[in-house]
Amino acid sequence: MSMKFDVIVNGPLEVNTYLVFNGVGECYLIDPGYDGDKIYKIVKKHDVKVKAILLTHGHFDHIGATNYLVNLFKCPVYLHPLDFKMVKSPSLNYSIAFNQPISLDVELSDITKLNNPEIEIIHTPGHSKGSISIYFKKDKLLFSGDTLFNKGVGRTDLYGGNEVELNKSINKLLLLDEDVMVLPGHGEATTILEEKLNRSI
Ligand SMILES: [Zn+2]
Ligand SMILES: [Zn+2]
Known part of the structure; x- marks a missing residue:
């Protein structure tokens, strides 16, 4: 049974919010960045249950609609514990700089303990301490947050x-299989092969 995904580009920084379907009426929601109402409507249109919200890291542009959607979906929220402090602090997650302070007031779960054998959580610090990449192994889909982009890497x-x-x-x-599809937090999708070639130029 193959996973499929949908992308919702939203917010002033055009974050990619992803829905990843498991084929049995459920989905994971990755980085609900900004427009909770838009994301909610698209989930409803797909007629799926949100199993969990997964956050690639704690920056405001990736977490902005989390409080709103947890209230509606009653789902758990997973991220790396090294970014727990950020999602609660408008200065550390940079929402204060955009005059829209965001502080998550939901229970936070440790994404390294996500119990799904089809998903590998790869800790990829550097953009933030708790940045992770989410790898759906069977379908070879890598959600790379702000770590690896199409022709670039995170600040x-x-x-x-x-x-x-x-x-x-x-x-x-870049040690993953070359045909793995990379789905970044901003911009277009790419592959491990393309980014290997890009890095070696
Ligand atoms: Zn970021
Ligand atoms: Zn970002």
């Missing part, structure tokens, strides 16, 4: 950023 000048760590994380991701 390291924000809170918790570290260039040495980021480079290690990128090298770790």
Whole structure:
């Protein structure tokens, strides 16, 4: 049974919010960044139950609609514990800089303990300490957050950023099979092969 996904581009920073379907009426919601109402309507249109919200990291542009959607979907929220502090702090998640302070007031679960054998959580620090990439192994889909982009990598000048760590994380991701599809937090999809070639130029 093959997973499928949908992407909802939303918010001023055009974050990619993803729905990943498991084929039995459920989905994971990745990075509900901004427009809760739009995301809610699209989930309803697909007529699926949201199993969980998965956050690739704690920046405001990836978490903005989380409080709103948890109230509606009554689902758990998973992210890396190293970014727990960020999602609660409008200054650390940078929402304060955009005059729309965001603080998650929902229960947070440790994504490294996500109990699904089809999903591998790869810790990819560097853009933030708790940045992770979510790998749906069977379908070879990698949700890379702000770590690996189409022809680029994440910035390291924000809170918790570290260039040495980021480079290690990128090298770790580039060891995946070349035909893995990479679905970043912003911009177009790519593949491991394309990004390997891009890095070696
Ligand atoms: Zn970010
Ligand atoms: Zn972002």
